[in-house]
Amino acid sequence: MKRLFRSEKGYVLVFSLLVLPVFVGFGLLIIDAGRGNNAHGDLQAAVDSVALAGARELDGGYNAIARAKVAMGRVENTVGMLSPSGGNADRLIYQDATGNEYKVIFLTEIPDSDSTLIDTEWVTANQTTDDADAQYVYVRGQSRDLLTTFFNPVNYLRESVPIAAVAVAKSVAAACDITPLYICNPFEYDASGNYVGDQLQQEFNAGSLHGRMIRLHPPGNETEAPGNFGFLRVDKPGTKELNDYFAGARTAACYSSERVQTQTGAATSLQAGINTRFDIYEGNYANSSDFEPLPAENVRKGAIPKAPGNGNGNGAIDHCVKTVAPTGNAPHVSLGDDHVYDIATGTWNYNGEDDFAYGFPDNTTMSTPVRGGLGASIGGSSDWDINRYFQVNYGADTSEESPPAGTAHPRNVTTSFPGLTPSRYDVYRAEIENNWHLLQAPGGTDADGNPVLGEYGSAQCGEEMGRTALPTTGENPNPDRRIIMGAVIDCGEQESEGGGTNSYTVNSYVSMFLTRPVFPYRSGGDLTIDVEIVDVTGPGGNGTLDEFIRAEAILVR
16 A cells, blocks of 8 residues: 555646646636737727728818718728637627717817827817817727636626727828918908808808909018918028929928918019919019929910000010019009909009900909908909900900800800809810910000000910920820919917917818919009919819828827
8 A cells, every 4th residue: 555655657647637627727718818819909900990081081171070980981890709619700880879889089189198098088078079170080999798718607607808999090181292372261251250261161162162353462560361371481481482482393391281380471572483374574584594484374364565566566566574674563564454453442443544454353342351351352252254354355245145166255164163154264274275375365556546466365475485385285284384272271260379480270272273463453552362262172172182182091099
């Protein structure tokens, strides 16, 4: 018996039998932990993709939250390994309904430090249902619980472990290769003074901005207000560099869709640059230089060169607007002003003469923006004298009900908003597409009986200088030189930020059609930029600005 007790034979087998349950238990625990990690990984990937899909729509524009919910509902994910037997993976799809696997909340901000938890208290304090304020989307996903391999010895039921994951995402975008210009939103307030600037895209889509002339005015010494314009910060802010940028030189900067830095500058810093687009070459641009901007394909502008032979019957005729002298009040051109409405005097024809140079006219009614900057004005509806424009520039009989197809006539101009008067940009594009801009206006006779030649729509000066306009139609169209892009800022709502060099929240980016050169159209008048809005970023836009916007959604938590 003693020998039996002292024997060590079979010890390993006995020990193995004793610890086998422990090994099996640990193995099952490891399997459950692996299944849990796998399920959590699936769920984390699911909430990440849902958050990113929603964040891409958070552009601060109309219906942003609703669009984000639709986008999230299109994302389908699965979570597997929740059952010990494997089984089918859970299929997860976001729905804006109680009991859905995803809890989605839109936030105005998140903590500055990643170490600060976004808990229930923070979410409650910073959640929003406002499209303009929704900067972040918070997504918490939780599928059915993980069932463990073990049974509870008391009730013989499997234990369940909840699996959840959280993600927070936002949209970031930048506008690149644009003119360093910002405009104070002229449609920031309604007639009662209420803020409606976040409806800019909605109003554009509805046609409310169609054919409305906007006269942008520099702020001067007063704080920026609706209808003002200014400069975005650039690396080289000198006058020459700014002129080059407005003449079309590429900028190295990309501007955030959220905030932009502005800088001070005089309105004259853009006059010479913008006017090259109208075939007007002033100062340095009248000679060979390191940057020689091209004219637009269609430069009809309501200004005739003051040149020998035009209006006095002497000498050669020169249609080129070119000077090396300071611009001043543009003494080298005869400005037509009977198409420009002056709010200060209440007149259409400040100089009292028939100029035979008729550019795109203002709207029939022009008014100052609500709470707007002095000198700025907005046209009402899409009502402008399109018939007079065709009569002066093409001698068109606008009374014709059925003009011959292809002739320069208002009824041969198509528009994206049927029922409304075609916009100036609609007419401008029709001139190019039908080669009407190659025609010379009929002109007339001055008070002394001398002939006054009409204006050409094609570039005359650029051709003389070897700067040929690039075609904007055809298989590979070039960028349109009379389209510029700028940031829209709600200056009234950010009045406390001050003016000049500062940082402002961006409402959106817009492309604008330059309706006229930058000139003072009356004695003592200020320089303005006169435009129509062609497109706007965000929902409701036409999508023509997509090539300038680099947008993506990023995870921030």
